[in-house]
Amino acid sequence: MFWQPKIEKMPPKSLLEIQTRRLKETIKNVFEKNTFYRRKILEKGLRPTDIKKVDQLEMLPFTTKLDFRENYPFGLLACSMSKVVRLHASSGTTGDPTIVAYTRGDVENWTDCIARCLTMTGVTEKDVFQVILGYGLFTGGLGFHYGAEKIGATVVPSATGNTRRQVKLMRDLKVTAFTSIPSYTLYLAETAKASGIDPEKDLNINSVSCGAEVWSEATRRRIEKEFGCKAYNSYGLSEVCGPGVAFECSMQDGLHLWSDHFLAEIIDPKTGERLEVEEEGELVLTTLTREAMPLLRYRTGDLTKILDGPCNCGRTHQRIGWIKGRCDDxxxxxxxxxxxxxxxxxxxxxxxxxxxxxxxxxxxxxxxxxxxxxxxxxxxxxxxxxxxxxxxxxxxxxxxxxxxxxxxxxxxxxxxxxxxxxxxxxxxxxxxxxx
Ligand SMILES: [Zn+2]
The missing domain is CATH 3.30.300.30 (ANL, C-terminal domain)
Incomplete structure (x- = not known):
């Protein structure tokens, strides 16, 4: 199932045309509206018009987590505050949190990305979808909430905490799909059993989407066995929007990264050199449609690889592998x-x-x-x-x-x-x- 079939199945050539146009617009935009990026681009000896093709991306400077901290809170903003409709923040373990701003257009694009992801895993308007993720400054809860609601699913915003109640709601409200953190998903299964509920027989779960933590194929199989459902891998990060950056399709063979919104590169985390397809390294993302806080070559700190070849589901957007961990892990x-x-x-x-x-x-x-x-x-x-x-x-x-x-x-x-x-x-x- 497709949410935006025309875009999701777009021929690679047309996708490249969109990426090229949007990349040029993004560079022009940050150069004109953001002093941090203007300085970074000039330091590289570049003019915005020097970048004409996607494969010239490497000429652009990186953006790092440190840049967010040093420009806290609004130094990376590329629009006026009157255009900003929402702020989120990532939990900084040290120092200032990372503030991320969204225009109305950013929220709409983000919502569509989540709607694509969930539709891809079979969620429809007939589903009852429980969001077992933090609401508030953390992007997980609200991100999934709006995406599932846009599809027309019945959303249960149960957020985090009170595990017994989570399970009770899951049973009583006949929840058919949910999203949570992988380790907590297993804890939900344990809690259900301790309350005399068999998660496979007494619940009606068809699919669960898990992310925000490093996990593996082995844990996926465990979750699928516990709930008698399919478990899908979800990837995102607050700096870029939140969840919905990349997600598994029904093939469960890599995560589609929405190539009309993000450009992905893999680099050697030590040297910053670009690596080839199927080579493992640090994921670097450039946003193509973000209005409030566009990012050029953001170093995510996450280790993965870009997978080779097309996917059998028919989507043309490139795929990344499981996140192996953070570079500093x-x-x-x-x-x-x-x-x-x-x-x-x-x-x-x-x-x-x-x-x-x-x-x-x-x-x-x-x-x-x-x-x-x-x-x-x-x-x-x-x-x-x-x-x-x-x-x-x-x-x-x-x-x-x-x-x-x-x-x-x-x-x-x-x-x-x-x-x-x-x-x-x-x-x-x-x-x-x-x-
Ligand atoms: Zn696919």
Whole structure:
């Protein structure tokens, strides 16, 4: 199913024409209306008219998270405040939050992007769609809310918190699709079971859209099994608009990135050099239709790749792979690069492993030492010590197969790792030990 079939199935040549026109307009716009970008462009020795083609994108300067901070709150604005109808902010862990402004046109485009995403996963006006994401300054709740409403679905804006009530609403209101964070989606399933509700049999869920956290194919299969539904991967970031930047179609083979609104590049995060299709690196996005805060070559900090070839669903918009992690999530263990997502992919597919895990890091002699705490399922924990020993060995073997590293594994009781009603913290850094 398509929300905007003409655009979604547009021949690549026509799509390129639109991208070229919009890129030129965006550059002209920021040069004329934003002093930060005017200075950046001039520093590169460029005039706005120098960029005539999409493949000249590399000549333009990067924009970073630091630029948002240094220009807090409105230094990246490219229109007058009277045109701004909404502000969102990302949770800055340090310093000022990142402020993002939207014109009416920006909100409309964003809403259409979400409507495309949800339609692609089968959501229609017949669905009851629960939004289990934060409302407010965080973009997730309102983004999905307006997109689902535009399709005509019945929206249940239950936001976050009160997990038992979330499940009760899901059952009583006959919810058919929802969006949430992947770790919390598994927690919803656990809570349902604890309240005597079988998520697969007693609920009517057809699809769930998950994002805002690094997860893997293994967790997807787990969610699909728990709810007896399809689970789709959702990608977005507040600086660029929020959710709806890229999303999986029914093929579940990469995320379509809406190429009429965003230009994607993959670069080497260390050198800034452009990488080829199918090469893994940092995703860089240029917005093509943003009016309030257009961005040139924004370094997302997210690691992924652009996938090669067309998709069988008929959409011509390019696809990106699963987000492997943030560039700064990388751990160095005995000289080997390790991403938490690799641990996730290794363990979440194993029989006997429960729904949560933690990666504990300690530093010894300037090296990261890693212990993975893995929850057992009720079944595997109940069978006693020899069974948990056997599980630990299987987990170790699988992690070694995926990462090449021998990592300490500790099996812990089911539901013993604290559950959170928001983004889960998988990596916990312990005290620094000095030799
Ligand atoms: Zn597709």
């Amino acid at each position: 990388m751990l160095k263990v005995r000289g080997v690069n390790l991403f938490p997502s690799q641990i996730e992919a290794a363990i979440m597919g194993l029989e006997g492993v429960g729904n949560s895990y933690q990666i504990l890091i300690s530093r010894r002699e300037h090296l990261d030492e890693v212990t993975v705490e893995v929850e057992a399922t009720e079944g595997s924990w109940g069978e006693g010590e020899s069974s948990t020993e056997e599980l630990a060995e299987r987990v170790r073997t699988e992690i070694r197969a995926v990462t090449g590293l021998n990592i300490q594994v500790k099996i812990v009781p089911p539901s013993s790792i604290p559950r959170v009603e928001g983004k889960v913290k998988r990596v916990v850094r312990g005290d620094v030990e000095t030799a």
